[in-house]
Amino acid sequence: MKMEITQKKENPLVKRVEVYFTIDHNGEATPGRNAVAEEVAKQMKSKRECVVVDSIESVFGKGMSKGYAKVYENKAAALEFDREYLLKRNGIEADKPAEAPAEE
Numbered sequence: 001m002k003m004e005i006t007q008k009k010e011n012p013l014v015k016r017v018e019v020y021f022t023i024d025h026n027g028e029a030t031p032g033r034n035a036v037a038e039e040v041a042k043q044m045k046s047k048r049e050c051v052v053v054d055s056i057e058s059v060f061g062k063g064m065s066k067g068y069a070k071v072y073e074n075k076a077a078a079l080e081f082d083r084e085y086l087l088k089r090n091g092i093e094a095d096k097p098a099e100a101p102a103e104e
């Protein structure tokens with residue numbers, strides 16, 4: 001899988017960089033969301049938990065896909081600004097508070 005970032009757009013209002021990319025995966029299946037997110041994080045020098053892959057669409061007849069991802073400044077910004085179902089698809093969840101032991 002070879003990925004090339006075709007366009008970057010800064011969006012400081014919601015603390016993210018919006019990224020459009022193409023993936024060359026000739027002879028292979030379309031890569032999964034997690035593999036794509038890890039590659040975007042590596043190329044953007046970010047953490048995996050700050051990357052939300054919005055869409056990946058295969059180009060008919062070619063071993064190529066195009067997609068859109070959002071790279072947030074931190075995990076808190078992703079949790080604040082992105083939609084819940086997309087966060088769940090990308091495996092990004094809010095940290096659960098530690099439960100206090102029950103008193104008897």
